[in-house]
């Protein structure tokens with residue numbers, strides 16, 4: 001397989017910038033997840049890498065080879081599209097063989113590759129069938145099988161599981177991850193599903209409005225979001241962002257002191273804290289708050305509280321009963337705090 005380098009890639013449509021100076025290196029065999037909200041430029045970036053859209057600026061290199069102006073065929077990239085296309089008038093076998101036949105591979109090679117790909121995706125018994133007799137999940141497997149049968153250096157997958165129901169999606173997610181580890185492929189996998197991103201990626205590249213926000217292993221993206229966008233996007237619930245005033249090195253919410261280590265400089269600050277990193281007690285000190293909503297979720301309860309610093313979500317033990325309207329005090333666990341600049345939104 002291969003290393004993929006994306007150097008300062010820009011893609012504009014008229015005066016709209018869909019991909020804004022993206023700089024990203026994906027080492028050989030890495031499973032990189034590209035995550036971001038709808039419209040942030042994920043598919044556009046993937047199409048540019050595949051050579052389906054010319055870039056406005058920047059370079060794309062595969063193993064050091066500049067392919068920026070190469071035709072899609074000369075890039076040795078295979079792609080599974082967001083609206084995965086299987087050809088209804090072709091059998092599953094011919095669908096999987098499609099890219100190989102276009103490469104004019106000998107018949108034996110096509111046969112071996114198609115059967116191997118079908119075997120890996122557990123669809124061997126479907127090879128003679130036509131797509132209209134397959135379920136959505138089976139069709140999705142055909143699209144993935146086609147992409148891995150093709151002799152590619154880099155695999156690009158644009159939301160390959162988006163058309164599946166939740167259970168099938170979870171199954172396929174685990175299967176695909178195992179499959180790509182086995183294939184030792186270099187993969188960019190696009191999703192806007194953060195659970196998929198956290199569970200599948202070696203690293204996650206978080207994108208917003210055409211720009212990369214953070215590129216890190218899943219656990220770092222979860223524990224240390226680089227800015228308030230990532231903090232607000234990753235995790236369910238996302239990171240609480242609490243308005244705090246620091247004076248003389250002491251952080252306060254509405255005059256109530258918080259005992260935290262590592263506080264930033266004086267002035268208004270945003271304190272980021274995950275719901276599971278807050279202790280809840282019936283008395284001061286802490287951030288005084290009132291329970292607005294209490295949701296029992298089985299493994300934990302999720303409380304939504306209002307405070308002078310804003311709305312705060314807290315996860316509590318399922319045995320811990322708090323009722324709506326109750327006054328509580330919330331204490332962020334000191335070494336779990338994150339600090340953000342309220343103006344720029346970037347981490348301190």
Ligand SMILES: Nc1ncnc2c1ncn2[C@@H]1O[C@H](COP(=O)(O)OP(=O)(O)OP(=O)(O)O)[C@@H](O)[C@H]1O
Nearest residue numbers: 013018036037038039040041042043044045082192
């Ligand atoms: N050919 C085009 N002409 C003009 N604007 C385009 C074109 N293709 C994409 N865009 C715009 O670029 C932005 C990024 O689109 P893109 O399809 O890359 O988003 P995405 O991150 O893949 O979103 P989704 O998660 O919904 O698939 C969108 O605002 C889209 O409208």
Ligand SMILES: [Mg+2]
Nearest residue numbers: 042043044082
């Ligand atoms: Mg898309």
